Amino acid sequence: MFGNKVYEHMEHLLISLKKSGLRLIVATSKPTDFAEHILKHFNLDRYFDCIIGSNLDGTRIKKGEIIKYIIDKYNIGNFNEVVMIGDHGHQPNIVNIIDLSNIIINVPKISNSSIAR
Numbered sequence: 001m002f003g004n005k006v007y008e009h010m011e012h013l014l015i016s017l018k019k020s021g022l023r024l025i026v027a028t029s030k031p032t033d034f035a036e037h038i039l040k041h042f043n044l045d046r047y048f049d050c051i052i053g054s055n056l057d058g059t060r061i062k063k064g065e066i067i068k069y070i071i072d073k074y075n076i077g078n079f080n081e082v083v084m085i086g087d088h089g090h091q092p093n094i095v096n097i098i099d100l101s102n103i104i105i106n107v108p109k110i111s112n113s114s115i116a117r
Contacts, residue, residue, distance in 0.1 A: 006042050014047040025074075026051040027066045027084070050074075 017024055024047055028035045032053035039045040052070055054061040060069060067084070076082060 004038055004042075006044065011044065011047075014044065018047050023074075024048045025070055026053070027063065027070055028053040029061060029063050029066065030054065031056050 014024065026035060026039065026048050028051075030038070030053045032051060033056065035053045036045065036051050039048065039051060045051065050070070050073075052066055052073075054066065060066055070076070
């Protein structure tokens, strides 16, 4: 579970975003419990208002379901105020369905990633 690593400058970015007053929410297909432990291990959990992932019982496993859950939980009606940042190329499919702005982080293991939309 802790084979992850924090991208360079990520903590500086999170600090800057929090200082600007933004609400930061993790949406991951990893089980919520795992995601919470991983972020706590790297001392990044303190920057997030909420960490939402899949359920251990096998429900809410698709990223679109997780995003919908967050939208409903926080009663988000104005998607112009929402940006999804991720490192997976499949995320534009999700944001196109929900109509969110999207930024894909280009990481070495995903060579064809680019900034989208």
